[in-house]
Amino acid sequence: MELKVGDKIPNFTAKDANGVEFKSQSFVGQKPLVIYFYPKDNTPGCTTQACSFRDQYEDFKDLGAEVIGISSDSVASHDKFSSQYKLPFMLLSDSDKKIRKLFGVPTGMFGLLPGRVTYVIDKNGVVQMVFDSMLAGKHIPKALDAIKKLVK
Template structure:
């Protein structure tokens, strides 16, 4: 199953860094930036998370919540958040079921090795729960400002 823009975003429930179970449907009435990233504490993922942190208030001003998802466990998310003072929730998708639902759990190649992992991707979900924009195979540089501009211009 693959998600499509213009359709309802698949709902899910995952454990967040705060120890609570969080569902996408909890945020009805707000826009959601749902971003999938490979691994806490790695250079690209740290840069992306810190970019979201640095623009957090601007997203909030647009009635938008940021949710980060990776296969890392909650304890690792907690350390990542504490180390970089991240003001948004990180969700633990250890069995990569949600990543599969959004079709971001794919075969990857790195240094000649093939393995399954998260392909860095971002989804914008509007206040009614519809998927309205997606970026796949995201390059970190300038991505967060591009997402913010999209929200400002279209929502």
């Protein structure tokens, strides 16, 4: 079941790039979130997407939002990827793909690749935007526009 606009995000926990446990419920009620699911660390599209979020991260922060990237890569892979590209936001390891399933993220490329989907969630945990596209660079402006509309 894919999450849609108007749905509340499910509670989930995961390890970040430092091996620290992240709990989604600790953010709900605090600030808007941009949660983006991507296929794999250190691949061309995913690196482009992560670096684009990095380059615009201050714009999201200035609007009071937090950016979180999620893939099935390991904590160690996220740590290396995050350090290599100086990513200022959290990367969460979903090695068992439970979070991907909770959100109902579809697979891309005829089921061969994990999907690339960005969710914008308001501070109450309600999905305000879902953008599903393998075009990595398109996610950042869409998410930023959605966050701007939330904080008006």
